[in-house]
Amino acid sequence: MASTADDLRNSLVDEILRDVRLTADVERVMRTVPREAFLPGIRLEEAYADQAVSIKENPVGGPLPLSCASVPSVVGIMLSQLQAQPGDNILEIGAGTGYNAALLAELTDEHGHVTTIDIDSDVALHARTMLDRAGYQRVHVMERDGLLGAPENAPYDRMLAAVGLWDVPAAWWEQLREGGRLVVPLRWRGQTRSVALTRHGDTLVSEGMELCGFVPIIGQDSEKTTPLNADGTIRVIHDEDQAVDAAALGDSLSNTTAVEVMSEQRIGGAESFDGVWLRATATDDRVCRLQVTPDATARELISRPAVPVRSPVLIDGDSLAYLIVRREGTDDQRPHRLGAAAYGPHAEKLAQDLIAHIEAWGGARTVVPHLTITPASTDVAAGPGHVITKLESRLTLTY
Template sequence: MSTATPASPESLRDCMVDIIAATHPLTAPVEEALRSVPRHEFLPEATVEQAYADRSVTIKPNPAGGLPLSCASVPSLVADMLVWLRAEPGDSVVEIGAGTGYNAALLARLVGPEGQVVTIDIDEDVTAHARQTLKATGNGAVTVLTRDGALGAPEHDHPARMIVTVGAWDIPTAWWEQLEPGARLVVPLSWRGQARCLGLDRRGDQMVSDVVELCGFVPMLGQDGERTITIDTDGLVALHFDADQPIDTEALRGVLSRTKTQVSSGVTIRGDESFDGVWLRLTATDTATCRIAAGRAASDNGLCTPAIPSRSPALAENDSVAYLTMTRREIEGSTRWELGATGHGPDGHHLATRLCNQIHAWDRARDARPTITLYPAGTPDDKIVGGCTIDKPSVRMSITY
């Protein structure tokens, strides 16, 4: 029989923050908030140990399967986003995606009694839970609204900060109207099959990024800008692309059975080394960029072998496709992985070469991050500065290295 005394919530919370602070640059106010707000009290169905592990916790499963309808985000990502938000005492903050109420409690700690926090969610069950936990933890001053987050909170004046804790595909017009010049927005935004958390400052009629980091969130309801098709006869391989892309779905059906070519880049990585920057560069340079996802059967039988089977960058154009690959190499006694591309169809080799060109561009500056500038929809081309422009219903995006 064990006689060890169970760890207290306070000690577990301090341990969680110590672990996060060791690898994430926390500001003093964010660290203090993390050490002060009892995350376990917002997660009544989780154990205390689960509440203070650096992992997400599902709070509302999806009855249809797949991604949950709502979850408590990974604490280290919560911390990063709060640092990127730069909320100060006295600020007004609007949060899109109420979750458990935990993030709103952290925000309330950051803005203090003179500030204001409004948290919004479309799901009545979620807002009821958040309202209850916030009140029980002494955060009753936080305003909880049940509505479509795309509407924002116009009745609460113009917030200094807005933070979005669900995955967005567009920046709704209402957010533009409510965020005046000088305001800041932190939002997980998806485009070309991948998602990045952006920290943006409103500057006149633009929002300009100074943070562009990889992330993943439960998608926001009502923003259905991504399209999906299968490209093999058995439905094992899918392409995911944006509504503005002129993908010829009929021409691509069966493309994996057509001429196959492989192009090597000569660029290698370690097994623990990230290469997500290749995808980001592709979105800045090639309008054919999308995402390919291969089921296990397709990967095992060699039909389609992307670098990461469930989500890898691809180029799709007319009746041809190419996708990122990763091949094991033994170099001077150590294991490396060479990045390359596999193409299918008449222009498969050309697309694979284009993809490899961006592998080389990434290799020359692996840590580089682009500046992403958002403009309201309808902004004329001559007013947009930078390279590749991506159009969404409410914004035009410019991605510049």
């Protein structure tokens, strides 16, 4: 007998709960709102798989879609971070399919108000159409540049970005009320975290962060991609304030042998080690993202990174060091050891620097940094910690 939509919906939420903690209200609405209603033409089994579904491809042929239905487990994590309450006034940036806005409408009930905006007219129309069909006419859908927000319905008790941000737009500050909460997939030094932030005057203060990945918002172009070889199979993704000498690094990759140094830190097969990257960003401005294609690893152009499409790398002039994982020893619980592979004249020093980040993470694997964000246009003191300056804001990270 074929499973019904209700069966599949409940099975998906059960699956998510095995790995992720959701608030009771978020669990309830995820068991209530029919995701398939926002994904016409998709088989039920696909609608209730824990994976993203593209709804509009990138018209310029980029590697990421222009818009998609987010991974349900990530949706649940971010809604739990948001802590929406009945009666709240909420702004969502990135309308997507409209599914997320429907979940928000359920969380805020008939006394609340949800506005969802999208820069793309087709996406906004899709969201409006699906929300109407599913009975969520009270959601306000607007075609709007997300970087501008929606001041006409402000101030908001909660703001949720369903697109990746490199910076917190200046226009958002006055739209979030004092004590209000912003949940945003924020990118710095090549990695993205869903950060829950509460506004205290001219400071946003973090109350937790989770690993995630999102389609980037249109209009923020301060993250750069630099190829290190002629065919672009080895690339570095870096922030605009980080200097990357592609020619010198490419020469080091071609003409020097990798130096490999292993740490004392071991991991199990399914154990996350993304915290190494996060830990490094809190003290080191040399952290970038290394991206290596399967062709480059197959041709052994570079020693295999821990995760070829996204591994942390330290870059210093003509040298680089990145994270590697090797199976070593007989420890069945944690059979893999973390280490560093490095190239260039300063390979040994950079490898040891990365090992120091690995060891620091290993001493407190689940601890995340405290993040505060202040507008770049104000004289608010950043406070103690490591400061990363962006165009419209300053990030301060402390452990």
